[in-house]
Amino acid sequence: MSLYSILQPHLEHSPHESMLIQDGQSISYQQFDRLVQHTELWLIQNGVREGDHVAVWLINRAEWLALLFALTRVGATLVAVNTKYRSHELQYILMHSQAKLLILQLNFGKIDFAEVLSGVDAASLPHLKSIAVIDADLHTPDTLLDRPVTGWNANTQSEQVSDSRISANPEAPAVFFTTSGTTKGPKLVIHSQRTLSEHSRHIAAGYQFNQPGNKLLAALPLCGVFGLNSALGAIASGIPVVLMDFFDVETATSLIKQHTVTHIFGSDEMLRMFVAHTSDQIPFPSLKLFGFASFSPRFIELAETLIPRGFPMRGLYGSSEVQALFALQQANLPIEERALGGGMPASGPLAHIRARNPETGVLSAHGVAGELEIKSPTLFCGYFNNPDATADAFTIDGYFKTGDLGYTRPDGSFVYLARMGDTMRIGGFLVDPSEIEHVLAQQPEIQSAQVVGMEIDGKLRPVAFVIARDHALRNASEADELHNRPFIAGILTRVGTQLAKFKIPARLWFVDAFPATASANGLKFQRVKLREMAQLKLSQEQTSPTNI
Numbered sequence: 451m452s453l454y455s456i457l458q459p460h461l462e463h464s465p466h467e468s469m470l471i472q473d474g475q476s477i478s479y480q481q482f483d484r485l486v487q488h489t490e491l492w493l494i495q496n497g498v499r500e501g502d503h504v505a506v507w508l509i510n511r512a513e514w515l516a517l518l519f520a521l522t523r524v525g526a527t528l529v530a531v532n533t534k535y536r537s538h539e540l541q542y543i544l545m546h547s548q549a550k551l552l553i554l555q556l557n558f559g560k561i562d563f564a565e566v567l568s569g570v571d572a573a574s575l576p577h578l579k580s581i582a583v584i585d586a587d588l589h590t591p592d593t594l595l596d597r598p599v600t601g602w603n604a605n606t607q608s609e610q611v612s613d614s615r616i617s618a619n620p621e622a623p624a625v626f627f628t629t630s631g632t633t634k635g636p637k638l639v640i641h642s643q644r645t646l647s648e649h650s651r652h653i654a655a656g657y658q659f660n661q662p663g664n665k666l667l668a669a670l671p672l673c674g675v676f677g678l679n680s681a682l683g684a685i686a687s688g689i690p691v692v693l694m695d696f697f698d699v700e701t702a703t704s705l706i707k708q709h710t711v712t713h714i715f716g717s718d719e720m721l722r723m724f725v726a727h728t729s730d731q732i733p734f735p736s737l738k739l740f741g742f743a744s745f746s747p748r749f750i751e752l753a754e755t756l757i758p759r760g761f762p763m764r765g766l767y768g769s770s771e772v773q774a775l776f777a778l779q780q781a782n783l784p785i786e787e788r789a790l791g792g793g794m795p796a797s798g799p800l801a802h803i804r805a806r807n808p809e810t811g812v813l814s815a816h817g818v819a820g821e822l823e824i825k826s827p828t829l830f831c832g833y834f835n836n837p838d839a840t841a842d843a844f845t846i847d848g849y850f851k852t853g854d855l856g857y858t859r860p861d862g863s864f865v866y867l868a869r870m871g872d873t874m875r876i877g878g879f880l881v882d883p884s885e886i887e888h889v890l891a892q893q894p895e896i897q898s899a900q901v902v903g904m905e906i907d908g909k910l911r912p913v914a915f916v917i918a919r920d921h922a923l924r925n926a927s928e929a930d931e932l933h934n935r936p937f938i939a940g941i942l943t944r945v946g947t948q949l950a951k952f953k954i955p956a957r958l959w960f961v962d963a964f965p966a967t968a969s970a971n972g973l974k975f976q977r978v979k980l981r982e983m984a985q986l987k988l989s990q991e992q993t994s995p996t997n998i
Contacts, residue, residue, distance in 0.1 A: 489520035491817035500525030505549035526680035537569025653683030656796030661685035732760035791866030874903035911956035
């Protein structure tokens with residue numbers, strides 16, 4: 451099943467209907483098809499052949515999607531490069547993906563692509579043969595990374611188009627996504643034309659995208675599964691996709707209102723930006739669904755505040771391996787359940803989810819937490835050039851070991867709790883740090899919290915890093931610098947009324963920000979660095995008797 455198969459019905463039955471809306475201009479299915487054919491011809495003329503890997507380092511624009519569809523026609527693979535990557539990350543992806551061609555845009559004002567390129571070691575990229583610059587002009591250099599540069603403007607090509615309908619093996623690699631690696635380099639996740647197209651159809655059917663008047667705001671980067679899967683689901687449904695080149699809340703607010711957008715996907719961080727930007731009681735009456743993933747605590751409180759204001763928030767679940775929008779919570783659930791990660795799989799009974807006790811290896815009953823394992827026809831094909839990691843990722847009977855803690859429900863849905871590596875075995879119990887973080891973030895002095903487990907006096911104990919609310923900054927500073935025991939003790943006493951004793955943080959430190967890494971979908975906190983920070987502070991206690 452080729453990726454082009456999600457376009458074909460619309461080309462046949464509604465070729466002049468709007469597929470994409472970019473900078474206020476509508477692009478029909480027929481116009482997009484022509485753009486893809488121009489792009490395919492240009493790729494072939496520039497030496498791209500079946501089996502090649504082409505790195506695409508672009509903001510959201512029609513050409514990104516055209517490249518994906520054109521490369522699948524050629525039988526080549528698109529390497530999705532995060533626009534937030536810096537030099538080291540870009541170099542790593544180009545090197546490990548074995549990309550032959552890099553396609554990028556130099557003159558985008560919000561990202562200095564040239565500066566990032568200047569930090570890449572050209573000698574470390576033996577597979578990279580050339581670079582293409584989209585919207586090239588007189589100032590475009592002749593070489594970058596010691597490779598020849600070709601200019602490309604897909605909209606000013608000749609009338610000649612490819613007359614082929616090349617469709618490589620649907621099981622051949624169509625795209626490489628990156629995992630959000632922190633301490634190690636990210637792995638390259640392979641998806642085929644079939645897994646992309648089939649999942650797109652599951653989204654279209656499972657989430658009722660194709661109702662009249664629906665529109666999607668593509669606010670997330672296409673270089674990540676969250677952004678791309680939602681866009682492909684909308685395309686398969688036949689509803690217009692309003693493209694944002696780069697998310698900012700002011701533009702997003704304007705686009706939602708101007709185009710009466712019905713669907714948007716993002717993070718709880720984005721939701722908080724919308725709240726800060728608008729004071730209207732019901733700011734977006736057209737919205738039918740805001741599917742969100744939570745990267746910080748207090749998301750249930752956020753849902754309780756925003757759902758009555760017309761923000762149709764529903765938690766979801768996804769990853770590079772299972773694809774984004776894999777599951778979505780049902781709209782008829784109570785708010786506190788609706789906001790949780792996880793949900794009902796888009797593919798319905800085709801997907802099988804179970805939880806396994808990580809210590810005993812026994813499958814968990816419904817409602818009992820364990821490592822989530824998923825079997826679905828749209829799972830990833832493996833990790834590129836990493837057979838050991840691929841083998842380790844699956845059970846003997848073909849379930850993907852997600853590395854996520856969660857539990858199943860009797861109706862076939864499930865709930866995501868936390869990454870397994872983030873959980874702590876404290877007092878003989880498996881503890882989800884987000885539970886402690888949520889209680890801490892409810893305290894009037896604290897805006898946000900992150901919790902990790904550290905060994906103290908021979909026992910694993912939770913310790914917390916917190917960011918102060920504005921009104922508590924002075925006292926927070928005193929707590930950090932003068933070791934104001936009563937201030938911190940007062941907070942922990944209140945926490946102790948809501949949590950079991952073994953869950954109360956043994957230490958609480960105020961910081962200005964949490965260490966984080968930028969993913970395509972938002973910031974993800976780095977617990978490894980938090981543990982390093984905690985170890986340093988605990989070590990300092992040995993020489994500072996005033997520490998608590």
